[in-house]
Amino acid sequence: MPELPEVEVVRAGLEPAVSGAIITGVEVLDQRALKRHDPIRGDFAALLTGSRLSGAVRRGKYLWFPVAEGPAAGDVLAAHLGMSGQMLLREPGRDDKLTRIRLSLEHPEHGELWLNFVDQRLFGGMMIDSLVPTPDALPAGFGGAFEPGALIPRTAAHIARDPLDPHFDDRAFFAGLARRRTGIKRALLDQTLISGIGNIYADEALWAARLHYDRESAGIPQTRRRDLLEQVRGVLRRALVEGGTSFDAQYVNVNGNSGYFAHSLNAYGQQGKACPRCGGEIVRESFMNRGSHFCPRCQRAR
DNA sequence: AGAAAATCCTGCCGGC
DNA sequence: TGCCGGCAGGATTTTC
Numbered sequence: 511m512p513e514l515p516e517v518e519v520v521r522a523g524l525e526p527a528v529s530g531a532i533i534t535g536v537e538v539l540d541q542r543a544l545k546r547h548d549p550i551r552g553d554f555a556a557l558l559t560g561s562r563l564s565g566a567v568r569r570g571k572y573l574w575f576p577v578a579e580g581p582a583a584g585d586v587l588a589a590h591l592g593m594s595g596q597m598l599l600r601e602p603g604r605d606d607k608l609t610r611i612r613l614s615l616e617h618p619e620h621g622e623l624w625l626n627f628v629d630q631r632l633f634g635g636m637m638i639d640s641l642v643p644t645p646d647a648l649p650a651g652f653g654g655a656f657e658p659g660a661l662i663p664r665t666a667a668h669i670a671r672d673p674l675d676p677h678f679d680d681r682a683f684f685a686g687l688a689r690r691r692t693g694i695k696r697a698l699l700d701q702t703l704i705s706g707i708g709n710i711y712a713d714e715a716l717w718a719a720r721l722h723y724d725r726e727s728a729g730i731p732q733t734r735r736r737d738l739l740e741q742v743r744g745v746l747r748r749a750l751v752e753g754g755t756s757f758d759a760q761y762v763n764v765n766g767n768s769g770y771f772a773h774s775l776n777a778y779g780q781q782g783k784a785c786p787r788c789g790g791e792i793v794r795e796s797f798m799n800r801g802s803h804f805c806p807r808c809q810r811a812r
Numbered sequence: 813a814g815a816a817a818a819t820c821c822t823g824c825c826g827g828c
Numbered sequence: 829t830g831c832c833g834g835c836a837g838g839a840t841t842t843t844c
Contacts, residue, residue, distance in 0.1 A: 513838095592837090592838050594838095709837060799837070800837050
């Protein structure tokens with residue numbers, strides 16, 4: 511599933527292609543991929559056609575592309591990959607199965623490209639959104655060469671910074687954990703507390719921190735909270751270096767290639783295998799409508 | 813108000 | 829060979 515490392519790989523791959531490019535054509539092949547777009551602001555294709563994009567910005571799993579010129583100038587093209595979304599850069603004429611939205615790009619240096627938004631399960635989507643000030647008045651997210659400034663898409667404004675953001679508030683995160691009387695994994699998956707973590711990296715970070723997924727968040731000592739955040743950052747950084755996790759050929763980068771972090775997983779999807787740390791058997795339990803993978807021997811409930 | 817459950821969505825895969 | 833039930837889990841909405 512696309513989580514922070516996968517979305518960052520996509521953002522970095524798109525950055526050189528979209529920065530300075532003009533959208534010359536928009537084809538919405540499945541309207542459901544626009545489910546977050548407010549039609550009152552105007553037709554998606556009409557707003558976007560003729561627009562020049564200035565960069566690619568990410569916070570957590572949210573992506574957006576500021577519009578510098580054209581009908582949507584001052585607003586952004588926002589995208590979320592959901593469960594199975596992909597953004598593929600292709601030679602014009604090269605279609606992909608399950609393409610829901612296609613953007614034709616004209617870049618002053620790189621020429622013409624297709625950007626195919628592919629999404630099997632339709633949990634992801636694109637929209638035109640407006641910018642609002644960030645609650646903390648600090649830069650909105652990570653944009654590579656593009657400096658986003660203190661403006662964030664309205665629909666992403668409620669999301670916390672991600673743990674690789676230099677402005678991430680460690681203390682607010684620890685305070686949030688101390689306040690929550692719920693399982694620690696629920697807290698890690700709460701994008702308003704910490705963004706960018708999904709099921710894979712939650713399980714991996716909890717394994718690394720030797721914490722059971724359903725241990726009460728508020729009862730975890732401060733030293734272990736610190737360690738958990740450290741493990742979260744370590745897992746996300748390592749996955750990013752490996753190009754993300756490709757599981758069941760679900761996630762690919764903008765060229766359609768897989769990431770390699772699946773080979774480095776210690777807990778997620780490893781049920782039945784030996785825990786790499788203690789040799790116990792990794793088990794999978796159903797929790798929050800999803801699988802939780804952990805080692806019952808070195809991740810005790812209490 | 814905070815926590816938990818319900819909801820959306822469909823291609824793929826294993827089993828028969 | 830072909831059908832079909834089950835599976836995957838992001839974020840939002842609804843319920844408790």
